[in-house]
Amino acid sequence: MPREGYQEQLEDLREDVLYMSEVVHDRLQLGLDALETKDEDLAREVIDGDEEINQLYLDLERECVNLLALQQPVAGDLRFIAASFKIITDLERVADLAVNLGEYALEAEQDMYPDVDVQTIGEEVVEMNEQAMDAYAEEDTDLCYAIGDRDDEVDMMCQDASDTVMRNLIEREIDADTSEAEVESLMRDVSRLLLTVRDLERVGDHAVNIAARTLYMVDNDDALIY
């Protein structure tokens, strides 16, 4: 097959994007673990590791731009590079959200709302992201659509979680015996919990973006792009 060097570069890009996704998914899982265990070391590992992911992102961006500039890719090759270029942005943002989880873990002293199951939502969105990258690797369009459906469920879980927090807050009695410190701690916990839920919901959205770019890559289909 002609253009062997070019074909190898395309293959390298595919492998590098998949490698970056593995690192990001590991980081996301660590962030969730840190949140659950309140393990400070784990949380710092996630936060400090972001530098490495940013560098991976920049390297991959350069790889894509070089291919575009030097090889003038067209058709399926062009769509593969364009999709990869977008997907690495989603991966980088997922890593940023994992950093947020690490920071929440450092701040949180206790679980004010044990009935809000952040971990179940977390497992769900980690799996969605893994599936999205499987779809990219295997060029599996059915899986792309399945991720779109799964995200609708995650959105509902997140809405329920936020509602639970707000309802609990409204029903909570604050009287003269409640200290100022307790009120402040409550406010911080509530906003942190709401942010956690929102961030996880966004992690799910990035999985949908990756699935959408994969659909474009495989079938030139923009069905999931909204």
Add this chain to the structure above:
Amino acid sequence: MTQDNVTDDRTDRSTIVSPEDAGNESETPDPSGESSLSRSIAAEGRDGERVGTAQTVLEARDLNVYYDDVQAIDDVSLAIPENRVTALIGPSGCGKSTFLRSINRMNDLIDAARIEGELLFRGKNVYDDDVDPVALRRKVGMVFQHPNPFPKSIYDNVAYGLRIQDDTENLDERVETALKRAALWDEVKDQLDESALDLSGGQQQRLCIARAIAVDPEVILMDEPASALDPIATSKIEDLIEELAEEYTVVIVTHNMQQAARISDRTAVFLTGGELVEYDDTETIFENPESQRVEDYITGKFG
């Protein structure tokens, strides 16, 4: 066509039918009206803007071209829209140049060439017996891979086609207009009497384009017009082609796929054996071609 038959009536020049045949036609008009080229040209108004739904200027119908017993074009049908740039791409020997040359009957010059099917220009088959190839080539001009100016002055090169038609009214003005449309005027306006052979390659090619458009064609065929030029001269020709498409219909054969992607509105992909494999908007061909063979060709996986 002899000089005696050339008249100064511009309406007559807009037809490709030989004058004697045109006369016969008026006695027995074609009920479809298709062969009355001057009428259809006037009705369509060549000065209109480039619109989304373009008229078809050229149409091949089941066209086959053979060189002796070798088939160079295999049953090709395609319609070329007005005021657009249509690119023909494909590997060497795929028939794209043969197709281009069959549009203005350049293959007539090759004894071994044999044509089947139809090639319609404004609805009239250019291979009909009553078509005058010289008149056809006036409406369908051609620019070749290597610039081929005559060993004459710049002015005489551009005026050449008009002079042999005895059509010398406002000659200075028409030479100037052609040179301006070919984006060469500013560079040569002070040296019109100097030899065309002293120009650079890129300037010579633009001069050949000026010479082609001086006789007011409708279609300009280009056979790899930039392949012998450096990148700067190439980009000037490419800019020029896009501008020319506002006035003319351009059909270009190019080996440079990126050039086809940059400048054409429609792209036809020919593959070995003179087969037209895919013909679509240029964006579609280069972003999402339907045919796997086209995909493999344009991404360089074969060829």
